[in-house]
Amino acid sequence: MQELSGKQGQILEFLRTFIEDKDYPPSIRDIQDGCGISSTSVVDYNLRKLEEKNYIRRDREVSRGIEILGSRGRRPRIVEVPVLGSIAAGQPIPVPTSERWGNDAEDSVAVTEDMIRGRQNVFALRVKGTSMIDDLIDDGDIVFLEPARSANDGDKVAVWLKDRGEVTLKRIYHEGARVRLQPANSTMQPIYTTADNVEVQGRFISSFRPAD
Amino acid sequence: MQELSGKQGQILEFLRTFIEDKDYPPSIRDIQDGCGISSTSVVDYNLRKLEEKNYIRRDREVSRGIEILGSRGRRPRIVEVPVLGSIAAGQPIPVPTSERWGNDAEDSVAVTEDMIRGRQNVFALRVKGTSMIDDLIDDGDIVFLEPARSANDGDKVAVWLKDRGEVTLKRIYHEGARVRLQPANSTMQPIYTTADNVEVQGRFISSFRPAD
DNA sequence: AAGCCTTCCGAACGGATGTTCGCGCAAACT
DNA sequence: AGTTTGCGCGAACATCCGTTCGGAAGGCTT
Numbered sequence: 001m002q003e004l005s006g007k008q009g010q011i012l013e014f015l016r017t018f019i020e021d022k023d024y025p026p027s028i029r030d031i032q033d034g035c036g037i038s039s040t041s042v043v044d045y046n047l048r049k050l051e052e053k054n055y056i057r058r059d060r061e062v063s064r065g066i067e068i069l070g071s072r073g074r075r076p077r078i079v080e081v082p083v084l085g086s087i088a089a090g091q092p093i094p095v096p097t098s099e100r101w102g103n104d105a106e107d108s109v110a111v112t113e114d115m116i117r118g119r120q121n122v123f124a125l126r127v128k129g130t131s132m133i134d135d136l137i138d139d140g141d142i143v144f145l146e147p148a149r150s151a152n153d154g155d156k157v158a159v160w161l162k163d164r165g166e167v168t169l170k171r172i173y174h175e176g177a178r179v180r181l182q183p184a185n186s187t188m189q190p191i192y193t194t195a196d197n198v199e200v201q202g203r204f205i206s207s208f209r210p211a212d
Numbered sequence: 213m214q215e216l217s218g219k220q221g222q223i224l225e226f227l228r229t230f231i232e233d234k235d236y237p238p239s240i241r242d243i244q245d246g247c248g249i250s251s252t253s254v255v256d257y258n259l260r261k262l263e264e265k266n267y268i269r270r271d272r273e274v275s276r277g278i279e280i281l282g283s284r285g286r287r288p289r290i291v292e293v294p295v296l297g298s299i300a301a302g303q304p305i306p307v308p309t310s311e312r313w314g315n316d317a318e319d320s321v322a323v324t325e326d327m328i329r330g331r332q333n334v335f336a337l338r339v340k341g342t343s344m345i346d347d348l349i350d351d352g353d354i355v356f357l358e359p360a361r362s363a364n365d366g367d368k369v370a371v372w373l374k375d376r377g378e379v380t381l382k383r384i385y386h387e388g389a390r391v392r393l394q395p396a397n398s399t400m401q402p403i404y405t406t407a408d409n410v411e412v413q414g415r416f417i418s419s420f421r422p423a424d
Numbered sequence: 425a426a427g428c429c430t431t432c433c434g435a436a437c438g439g440a441t442g443t444t445c446g447c448g449c450a451a452a453c454t
Numbered sequence: 455a456g457t458t459t460g461c462g463c464g465a466a467c468a469t470c471c472g473t474t475c476g477g478a479a480g481g482c483t484t
Contacts, residue, residue: 007431022271023279025236027471039433044473046431059234063275063440063471067235076322078288110288110324117423133397136348136421156424185345207421209348211329212368219461239441251463256443258461275441275470426484433478441470446463453458 008046010035012055015068025066077113081124081144087158087167088128109142116205119146123202125158134188135169141209143169145202156184156204162197169204220258222247224267227280237278289325293336293356299370299379300340321354328417331358335414346400347381353421355381357414368396368416374409381416 014034018026026034028043037043047066050056059065109124116122127141137143143158151157153173159181160167170181170191179198181191226246230238238246240255249255259278262268271277321336328334339353349355355370363369365385371393372379382393382403391410393403 022277023237024271024276027275028473029471037432039435040472041434041474042432049430059236061439061472063239064236065234065472076290078290078324110326112290112322112324114322115420115422130398133348133399136345136350138348138396184350186342187345205423208327209419209421210327211417240443241441249462251465252442253444253464254462273442273469277442427482428484429480429482431478431480433476435475437472437474439470439472442468444467445465448463449461451458451460454456 007035007037007042008050008053008055011043011046012050012068015056015066019068025064027064078110079113079116079122080108080110081116081122083107083109083124083126083142085125086128087125087143088131111144111208115208116144116146119205122146122205131166132169134183134185136184137169137207138209141207143207144205146205148203149200151200151203158201158204160199160201161191161193162199163193167201172198172200219247219249219254220262220265220267223255223258224262224280227268227278231280237276239276290322291325291328291334292320292322293328293334295319295321295336295338295354297337298340299337299355300343323356323420327420328356328358331417334358334417343378344381346395346397348396349381349419350421353419355419356417358417360415361412363412363415370413370416372411372413373403373405374411375405379413384410384412 011031014031015026018030018034028040028047031037031043031047032040035043047056047058051058055069057067057069059067122144123146124142124144127137127139127143130139145158148157151172155172156169157172158167158169159172168181170183173180173182174195177194179193179195181193181198183190223243226243227238230242230246240252240259243249243255243259244252247255259268259270263270267281269279269281271279334356335358336354336356339349339351339355342351357370360369363384367384368381369384370379370381371384380393382395385392385394386407389406391405391407393405393410395402
């Protein structure tokens with residue numbers, strides 16, 4: 001990526017702020033005014049240079065057909081993840097059905113797509129209390145889950161423990177008739193229980209710990 | 213938000229895909245062709261309706277002056293956070309200076325602005341090993357920090373412990389001549405040391421635990 | 425000096441584009 | 455039946471806007 005001249009940098013910066021502000025690219029004459037350039041042809045000339053140097057892409061003959069390339073312009077896809085509620089010991093998670101999905105979201109969080117690995121129907125829960133501290137999940141954390149009713153060995157899943165009346169997040173291992181729930185924290189002991197006592201609520205994808 | 217007619221929904225959907233694809237809004241005649249509409253005035257009519265119903269915003273007299281409103285269109289600001297490296301016991305963090313900033317980033321992560329609370333100069337580190345497990349931070353986690361050389365009581369900071377040759381993330385409390393470093397996990401014991409043994413590297417903002 | 429490249433300027437051309445106006449049609453209402 | 459309202463159609467208009475062209479000034483090499 002070659003270096004660019006003062007005017008070209010100025011134009012590129014103007015492009016960014018204009019798009020950020022208006023949500024559509026400027027016309028050549030917008031750039032002319034915004035950068036104090038005397039002629040449209042100068043703008044055109046420098047835009048060609050920027051295109052050569054691969055900072056932008058232009059759709060010729062199309063008004064405002066300018067697209068900023070590179071990390072600053074190439075926006076990652078954003079997905080809006082509904083925060084369906086809070087997860088706390090003693091309350092089962094309301095597993096979302098596709099119909100209900102989006103209706104009973106009390107809130108939502110915008111995240112970049114790679115944070116949920118491009119998975120579908122992801123929902124989020126706010127963690128209340130420190131009951132999952134042995135899974136390295138603190139009060140106030142946000143966990144992202146994808147709907148699931150079953151799980152493979154080693155999957156990190158949110159499970160409803162019927163006898164305890166409690167939801168927790170553990171790695172699950174089926175061992176014959178019983179089920180082992182292994183905390184993320186290796187210093188903690190696993191929970192052993194029977195298969196009919198656990199009910200998988202969702203598969204863990206990722207989690208986020210916000211600022212205080 | 214009122215309901216919209218079939219044609220209006222079609223136009224709105226076309227707007228989304230067009231912008232997603234090209235990164236600039238379509239002209240009225242683009243919409244006309246894309247939706248199989250016979251006249252530009254029909255497009256104009258329905259765009260006015262969409263504007264009345266608050267689905268879009270138009271800049272009149274401006275070509276392609278269309279902006280999609282609502283959660284799907286209103287994109288949260290994205291910031292690119294440089295991942296400066298890995299943090300592991302036994303290695304101090306390379307605190308970024310504004311000059312170096314952006315140069316020695318081995319990688320970067322795109323996050324929505326609210327994840328770092330709009331703070332400036334934020335950088336990220338990949339956590340290697342389980343040495344910070346008592347702070348509820350696991351191997352593979354990504355922590356977001358802002359540069360800082362000092363901290364107030366109760367701040368969660370990354371500190372370099374000279375005698376241990378180790379970096380860790382704790383809440384810091386100054387208690388006279390000594391310093392108390394309190395783990396996030398309340399079941400763990402705090403570390404007591406002297407003020408000249410600790411060196412603040414950065415202030416904790418948030419952390420993220422990716423999928424496996 | 426001569427030639428070439430880069431950058432900039434002003435003007436003009438022609439297509440692209442938003443807007444407007446008159447008209448038609450059907451359903452709903454008076 | 456007459457009127458209103460919502461919606462669509464086609465054409466025309468004025469402007470917006472990307473492009474092009476001739477020219478000029480400065481730097482660089484030969």
